[in-house]
Amino acid sequence: MLNETHDPSLTSWVPATLSDAADFPVQNLPFGRFQLAGAQSASVGVAIHDAVLDLSGAARAGLISADLAHAVLRCEDGWLNALMALPPALLSQLRLELSRLLRSGSEAEDRLRPLLLPRPGVLMLKPVDVRNFSDFFTSVHHARNAGKLKRPDNPLFANFHTLPVAYHGRASTVCVSGTDFIRPHGQRLPDGAADPVYGPSIAVDYECEIGVYVGRGTALGERPALKDAADHVFGLCLLNDWSARDIQGWEAAPLGPFLAKSFLTSVSPWIVTLEALAPFRVNAAAREAGAPALLPHLDHADDRSHGGFAIDLEIGLTSAAMRQAGQAAITLSRPKFTDQYWTIFQMLTHQGSNGCRIETGDLIGTGTISGPREDELGCLLEATRGGRTTFALPSGETRSYLADGDEVTLSARCAAPGRVSIGFGLCTGRVLPS
């Protein structure tokens, strides 16, 4: 449902001079959590062009209506959870009020100006107290590419087309963009060895994903219907599910990945709301020929046109040597979220389909997003065929997996004809030596 907040003719009075200012036009208005240098407590913020609006300050100053201000101020410690739990209609009202305050011609400009902080001076924090993190496996291209490495004749398991496969990830190590991590230790089986060794992973990889934050939760035993799934989605972010392929290879039978994934999961600081993404909803990817019919509870049927999002992702890499030489990041890949086989609404519906309680602040990862083309692969496992091939960097170095000092940056933009594009900001992380 589009409304006045999506109007492409709207502009904002807030300056747009930063290189990423175009990610945050007045049509976007994503939420985040920030801390001012030297401040003790965190606040809720909204990104707008070059600035962060201190939403907590705006609430205290009476610039938004009382019931919304009350909800914002309940986010006392800055976590967005209290805000995310609001009914979609109230969140929509908040978006409308913010749009009217921040658009060109607003009468509140003078009162808002003291509440605008230059984004480069603001420390962005993890936005949400993540209660549960589930990571899915919903790109058929990724599943097929990864499966081929082990099972060339039968890369997809039989369940791939009937349910969005997933596992529970580690909530405690979901960290905000910019959190670097020590190369993880773990057990791996060297080629040809009979017994594993324990030490630093030699196959550290990224996985380019979208994260989905749950707003309103469900009760134990409730099973949300697919048609209502959107009511439980607060918004989307970028997510890097860092993975140690050698650790994964040894540990994962029979219960799935554990330490190979739990050392860090990075999320972008800004959450783009489902409402901001409304102009970019498109048809979900087509089902594959010969796939079994969907079971009714996972079938979008004629509602399928609401399932996809026109989000173009980009994966960039710099090495320490590249940064030292002043070389810009190289683009490793440009996956498209429209290639995803299962929709985020099917994922959420599946998550709750056994009666599992879904909580405000839950994070759902889509799994690695890969397209059909070689320049649309979402992780190095696919790009280098399980580490068997290498690629060159401008510094003259080569890579099959990540080296110490490598920094991976995810970014994403949404575009649609006649619409103002919006972006997600960045999701970065760097591998530190062990």
Added chain:
Amino acid sequence: MLNETHDPSLTSWVPATLSDAADFPVQNLPFGRFQLAGAQSASVGVAIHDAVLDLSGAARAGLISADLAHAVLRCEDGWLNALMALPPALLSQLRLELSRLLRSGSEAEDRLRPLLLPRPGVLMLKPVDVRNFSDFFTSVHHARNAGKLKRPDNPLFANFHTLPVAYHGRASTVCVSGTDFIRPHGQRLPDGAADPVYGPSIAVDYECEIGVYVGRGTALGERPALKDAADHVFGLCLLNDWSARDIQGWEAAPLGPFLAKSFLTSVSPWIVTLEALAPFRVNAAAREAGAPALLPHLDHADDRSHGGFAIDLEIGLTSAAMRQAGQAAITLSRPKFTDQYWTIFQMLTHQGSNGCRIETGDLIGTGTISGPREDELGCLLEATRGGRTTFALPSGETRSYLADGDEVTLSARCAAPGRVSIGFGLCTGRVLPS
């Protein structure tokens, strides 16, 4: 380390008339969270014979020393997390003070009496805000029995002897004993069918486990040493990892169990501290002949005698028909925790061995505890060979998996020569019709 709180000659002035009063002698002193009928808020409690001591009340009344009272009262909402985060030395001090207050001859009896509540009148709540739930797979008997059903010639995967296998479970559905659950829905592949169906599971099972609560956490990138693992353990509870075997069979490739486990995990309300368990620590189970040498970071070496716990478990069952006929529960199995292949300290060390942050309030499940004998199996998957055999109930009914109305009760006792036995209380749950 044993101290005066373990003295077997100690008795308590609190009456012991209830059938389970012997679970909670003054040598035990487990912690829980409770709510009085009609009360708005939860409090921290300690079980002693027939009673619950209102520890929050004792703190307010100045009956424990000031720094401990401060920690108890920080558990404002009743969650034990603030208490669990205390250094082991302070927790030990609290145990000593409680022991002195509650033992026969205490001068505080008159002041404490108003703070003692009859256990049957007290509603026990989930004790801990569980941040992350990891479930392990550390009984070699369970692993072999379960593996044989699919791979008769090769039941154990190669990694079983080199690391404690685990997966992340669902934190949001960890519920306290007494929480009944609707038979979960899910996808299953009927025998001989090409495509799955969605509906109520026809293979609902229990799994008898011990739960381990983390006290002090670790920082991101820290890797706790095995010798320090005990400093991170607050205490143990009973845990039933309810499982839908048909859902698990269809969904688990390639990322492990997800919806088959996430509908409910039951925990007993009382947490028995590691210090209370000190008299019952024994040798860990012997390694199997021919197993590869342990990697150093998981090797107890001469410290191995600290790894095991003499805990005897019991699994009881009643059906609706049995309860209607006034028939007592039948004992399905009596697993021994001493048969466990990996210790709880190896599990915690493994969990942190990649640098994963471990948080106060994390819950680690041991996985199904099974012994080598037929009457020591920890789940029905093993007892009925994947549902292929049945067993009889006193009501004339038969079972291969659980029927609607079935109630499973886990209990456990610790015994050692010359020591006062302690118990864990009960962990119950009932299957409700879908």
